[in-house]
Amino acid sequence: MITSRLLDEQLGSRVLLKAEGFQRAGAFKFRGAYNALSSLSPSARSRGVCAVSSGNHAQGVALAASMWNTRAAILMPRDAPAGKRAAAEGYGAEVITFDRYRDDREQLVERLAAERHLELVHPYDDYRVMAGAGTTALELLEDVGELELLIVPVGGGGLIAGSATAAKALAPGLRVIGVEPQASDDVTRSKASGRRERVQVGQTIADGQQLSTPGELTWPIIAALVDEVVTVSDQEIVAAMRLLFERCKLIAEPSGACALAALLGGKVSAPGQRVGVVLSGANVDAARFAALVSER
């Protein structure tokens, strides 16, 4: 846990930061992937796993598979950043590319799983993945004790579904708030209407959260256990990234900074409260980080 007196003074809350950038492979995603691999039968695990992802899930699955000494096949869009591909291959995964505009990625990965008898590891719509991701909140609560509010980024919903499940079991009175980018406010809208809404995803720097609808399995958990979901702008995210860098000496990728952005931007207020904030990952290359924080 990382804390900062200056941050606390500025916000008027006691802020406890869970920095998942220091998690293996640089983001919380490894937790879910590793738990999914660990949950497989030995024979299923020995056949290997597959996933479709151009981001942190790819690296999480690749690393978890290498730790279990089994194969991973990762479908990635042909135009994925070279660094992301190299990272997955560095962990020993086989990377198979597809055309992000012409191919149906869900169909491709299901065919791959069937043809090669691989276990498909979904990035969020999988109870094993949610449970693994939820250890983020579990550890946070074990480390800091009592807490009044927990703020968690929301993309597909695996992190917040798992975290809310752990948090509400341990501390039923704890408020859990999700944060997503304004450009992809599907979960906010779904919470308002009470059913899974689908939105047109706009442009946002928060590339880990560009989803058009909540997960089929994550949504009922979010509906039941998450108290509120709020949105933040890209500008608010950049301000949080800059503050984390300068005050806390922490790196967050844009999606990783959105929970703190909600607090800084006044979207969530918790005067005098102890607030757990999940910084979900730190996989942003130095040049992109530099470009983002240089803009005012």
Place this chain on the structure above:
Amino acid sequence: MITSRLLDEQLGSRVLLKAEGFQRAGAFKFRGAYNALSSLSPSARSRGVCAVSSGNHAQGVALAASMWNTRAAILMPRDAPAGKRAAAEGYGAEVITFDRYRDDREQLVERLAAERHLELVHPYDDYRVMAGAGTTALELLEDVGELELLIVPVGGGGLIAGSATAAKALAPGLRVIGVEPQASDDVTRSKASGRRERVQVGQTIADGQQLSTPGELTWPIIAALVDEVVTVSDQEIVAAMRLLFERCKLIAEPSGACALAALLGGKVSAPGQRVGVVLSGANVDAARFAALVSER
């Protein structure tokens, strides 16, 4: 302690990073300042302290004084970055400015100490400050156990004098290597000749290490206990900053990255060894960091 398997694979050593950016006030300097304040008699401490610094020492002294509920007067050049001044004032220090080109800073701070009956806290040439700084190596060794090599940045020499004292007492066979920027190679030259050499300091991004000669009190300790001092270029420092950012998710200011730069740049080699690397601080604003890592 922060470790990275990717870093270890790249270097062929087991690298154990001591990230002083997470120290209070963002750099190791707080350790020496706090120890100096703690060593004063109650009556001396209640009169207050003074220092001359535009950098991390100013913040360390200001914070230590505020923790001891006493006053600190800090002399800073008039053109010091506004953020540095605000940080010292934020800790409750009085900032007094001087003209870096026309005024004699040593004379000014001594007069200030005499006139106001303040205890002068030197940034390195003070055994209390060296001893405080040396807790960096003490903690590192306590955390990691056996070590074959310890690499430490060198500016005035307080950090390395204290660290080498602690390290050689605990592990006499441990090699201790200092690193300074090429543009300010006074300690390297002094080690070569066996006496305190004075150099013309050139331009370097490593603003914490722009000193023309080793300290009067730090030098004999460096001469006796430090095995070797090597230099690194600004380019090597930037490469280390970028790698720390991307691989380890750690922020280092230029001086803070120089010990790792020596290892990455092949100035120091330790194949198969366990190597402690002190990252001495992380006080670099986001815009400056962005500008540094964007240049190739």
